[in-house]
Amino acid sequence: MAPGKHLENTKCLPFGLRPLDFPLLLGGHQLTLVTTHQYLGVWFDQGLTFASHVRYLRERASTRLAALWYLSKRSLGALFSVLRTFYIHSIRSLVDYEAICMTGLSLPISKSLEVLQNNAIRIMLGAPPWTHLVNLHLESGLPSLTHRIALRAATITLQLVQRRPDLPISTLLKRLLGHPPEALPQRDWARTTAATIHNLGAAPSLCQDPDSPFPGFEDPPPWTPLPFHILSPSEAKPRASIPAMILQEGLSRVAALDSPGSATYFTDGSVSPDGSAGSAFVVGNLVESWRLSPGVSAFQAERAAILGALCHAHHHHHRRVIIHTDCLSSFQRLCSFSLHDNVFLLTAIYTVATLLVQRGATIILHWLPGHIGITGNERADDAAHAACSHPEITFPFLPSPSYILGALKATIGRLSREEHQLCISGGL
Incomplete structure (x- = not known):
């Protein structure tokens, strides 16, 4: 009502x-x-088939398709990248908004919705009407709307179960994701969404526990300064420069930061092609390494190495801590501190660094280009690679939501390529 x-x-x-x-x-x-009613922009019908809403979407997109066609005329000279951007933000966004509602579309209605994107791709590519749809998707780099709806449903479900695990809908979705897809016969929204996520192979990732903050972490006020100094490569030479010059510059920066009584760490993380991951740090003659949980990203492995170095410095009461790493994104993420992704690792780094500063320590995080011949960096890199093959996981933590979403997008791309190969092998 x-x-x-x-x-x-x-x-x-x-x-x-x-x-x-x-x-x-x-x-x-x-x-x-x-028999139908529009609520929050979505047309609902008695059977929740969303047939009325798909017709509404196609009617609403018709004027935007006309604008896309006009932009594609030779007189305007719009490139394919411009047309594709216009389509994604002006036309496909209409589907993205309601995607979470449309995971259970019937095949005829789903095909009717696909016509919207197919017409847009033909306009963008200038393809004739007889071009196969799988070729259109491959050439444009756009998955089918069925796959797009599945990706959006998985994305929203992940955000829901991670950020609001206390909600009843989050509890229901996690319980359904724990069942095999054949055990979800009823066709209500929750079970249909769970079955869609199962088909992407993402159910185990979405069933994991929420990425909770490090124990004892207190969210600082926004005006609180960071507990470490970050030296970014504002004048670093590009990688295309002479290797000897890059090496000499890196060695001079390392020597300038070193001083009597300081603890100098070199950190690195590695992820092997089979998904196993490892982290390591080097300080003096000591090398420490860990094998991480499978499925974590390379950025998480790099941050785990920084966390390990900070924990070691805290345990040994160092007063001046210098951490060299070749992962620039880790520094950028630490500068824009927010609790939306990599919550455990970021809050652990912040908490341990704060404890060190409260003891009177000074922490400097310094970026160095990797693989240029600096001994500490190379030793840490070798140790991180070796840690990937350790027999036991010694540092378990959960993959980040951003890594899970990246894996979902890769799955959608793989499914599109498989459809194309199936079309070729079938002689269609």
């Missing part, structure tokens, strides 16, 4: 019920029975 501002504007839409043979009253006013 969708109440309006006045009772005269209130309508009644019964879901999954046969037509009512009796009047429905609200406050003495007989409600008008409707």
